[in-house]
Amino acid sequence: MNLYQVEMDSKTFVDRPLKADPEAVLREFKNEFGKTKVTNITARKLIDFRKRFFGEPGTELTSCFIPDWKELPPKIAQIKDKDLRLFALFLNRRWKDLCRQVRNETLLFKEAIIRGHTSIRIKIIKIEDPRRNSLIEVPHPFIVPGGRFREFYYWDAYWIVKGVYFRFGFVPNGGRIYYLRRSQPPFLIPMVYEYYEATEDIKFVRENFDHLVREYEFWVQKRSVKVEDKNGNKHxxxxxxxxxxxxxxxxxxxxxxxxxxIGENERQKFFQNIASAAESGWVFSSRWFRDRKTMKTIETTNVLPVDLNALLCWNVNILKYFANIIGNAQKAEEFEKKGRDAWKTLNAIFYNDTGKAWFDYNLRTKSHEVLFYPTVAMPLFTGCYTMLDYDKSAKVINFMNRLHVFDYPSGIPASLSNTGQQWDFPNGWPPLQHIIIEGMRKSDNPEAQEMAFKLARKWILANYKIYNTTKKMWEKVDVNGTIPKPGAGGEYDVQDGFGWTNGAILDLLVTYRDRMTIRGTDQTVRCYISKRYVYAAHFTIECM
Incomplete structure (x- = not known):
């Protein structure tokens, strides 16, 4: 089907549910096409077959009710700027549009065997024959990113990943069975930390601590590598x-x-590098290309990403904190040591004295590529540097200033390489903006803190313009120009929704609720469209 491009997007076909059991569909396919050469099959016949045996993508899901959703959350009510408060209310209402759950659910109990010896009873969902769709079934509602991303993703929701972990021993990339051979950046442990900070639910931490440890151990066992620093020390x-x-x-x-x-003998490695880049979330970027230009030189498995290593450093520090609050002294001591080791690795392997920042490390060249990606600020975001490194935030800012990455009117680009890939220039991505802003805000450097505010304001206003003109929230935007356009490049059209866009902006609006304003900005920011009223949520704002 996808070879003949019967769908504009390959994902559409693999998301379609079957109308009959897999054996019956396969039997009919063999009857119709089994004796025909692939080159003699027509797209028209494939489309007819698809219509008979496949349903519409997304029909195995339905919208859902969020029981604890509030029309006016207290923190949004505290946003002083009226226009931004209305913008936040609009974003808050979007969670209702992005809520999904599996249709026709029947809760069952299933024995989940973890590591061959731990038996845990968990709830799962049965939808007719679950083999009729590609969903990873979960028993609770979840938030989807939006657009073509109809299922949950690791980056976007933590309240569903516990049940998924029980079955697979790690958190997969997303909520489809075709994602089961890769994960995504390990944010589960930080998500639980954010939950605990908001609720002080120590019982939840105690009950799930072992599962969080096993999520960390997945990366240790399946994604680690030994590397020597310039002094011969191993990390x-x-x-x-x-x-x-x-x-x-x-x-x-x-x-x-x-x-x-790609040569036939090299294709398996090529596909592994593609899938590994997909695991990173950066699909695709010049970060992974040997020549920094073309997909054919992709070498993801030769790259040690600084953001992944900073994130896992944060993971062990959170696990140490959790071990302390639940009274597990042995684990606290274990993760204390792992945290020190992770900090040493970040500085010995990833910090570059010439660039004065942290960079990806290439195993093939045994060196850094001293190029700008927002990941240079990841150790600031995760707090994986000590008070002895207090000046490093200033050095990171200086590095970015030298390359003029703060000069774009609508945000910070994913790189300075215009390759046509979506995780390169000129696209700005919400999680990357948030990582840089929060990393600088949480530093002890007043200059970095002020820069964080300016960047937050720039990003919020850029998306406010988009909202006013289109009523859409894009997954990525073009940071060029004072009037942001949707981001472009990559394998699919830009998507509306959008989970991490809404979440990052809401967090920044709440963080700067006493200070952030659009008052005094150019009139095009406040009332860009040439109509008398701009609609925000269910309110109106008169354009003066």
Whole structure:
């Protein structure tokens, strides 16, 4: 189906539910096409077959009710600027549009065997024959990013990942079975930390501590590598390295087309590097390309990403904190040591004295690529530097200033390389803006803190313009120009929704609720469209 491009997007086909059991559909497919050469099959016949045996993507899900959703959350009510408060209310209402749950659910109990010896009874969902769709079934409602991303994703929601972990021993990339051979950046432990900070639910931490430890151990056991620093000291570092060496089902045609330029003996490694880049979330970026330009030189498995290593450093520090508050002194001591080791690794392997910042490390060249990516600020975001490094936040800012990355009118680009890939220039991504802003805000450097506010204001106003003109929230934007356009490039059209866009902006609006304002800005910011009223949520604002 995807080879003949019967769908504009390969993901559409693998998301379609079957109308009959898999055996019956396969039998009918063999009857109709089994004796026909692939080159003689027509797209028209494939489309007819699809219509008979496949349903519409997303029909196995339904919208849902969020029981604790509030029309006016207290923290949003505290936003002083009226226009931004209305903007926040609009974003808050979008969670209702993005809530999904599996249809026709029947709760069952299933024995989940963890590591071959721990038996845990968990709730799962049965939808007719679960083999009729590609969903990873979960018993509770969840938030989807939006657009083509119809299922949950690791980056976007933590309240569903516990049940998924019981079955698979790690948190997969997303809520489809074709994601089971890769994960995504390990944010589960920080998510639980955010939950605990908001609720002080120590019982939840105590009940889930062992599962959080096992999530961390997945990365230690499956994604770690030994590396020597310039002094010959050995360190444990981490990389994105999936076992998959075939085209991604959700991007089958794109991967096949990309592999045409690759020698047959090298294609399995090529596909592994593609899948490993997908595990990083950066699909795709010049970060992973040997020549910094073209997909055919992708070498993800040669790269030690600084952001992944800083994130896992944060993971162990949180686990140490959790071990202390639940009274597990042995684990607290263990993670204390792991935290020290992780800090040493970040500074010995990833810090570059010339660039004065942290950079990805290449195993092939045994060196850094001293190029700008927002990941240079990741150790600031995760707090994986000590008071002895207090000047490093200033040095990171100086590095970015020298490259003029703060000069773009609508945010910070994902890189300075215009490759046509979506995680490169000129696209600005919400999580990357948030990481840089929060990293600088949490530092002890007043200059960094002030820069964080300016960047937050720039990003909020850029998205406010988009909201006023289109009533959409894009997954990424073009940071060029004072009137932001949707981001472009990559394998699919820009998506509206959008989970992490809304979440990052809401967090910044609440963080700067006493200070952030659009008053005094150019009139085009407040009332960009040439109409008498701009609609925000269910309110109106008169344009003066």
């Amino acid at each position: 444990i570092a981490y990389q994105y390295r999936t076992t998959s060496n075939v085209p991604r089902p959700e991007s089958f045609r794109a991967d096949i087309q990309a592999a045409l330029e």
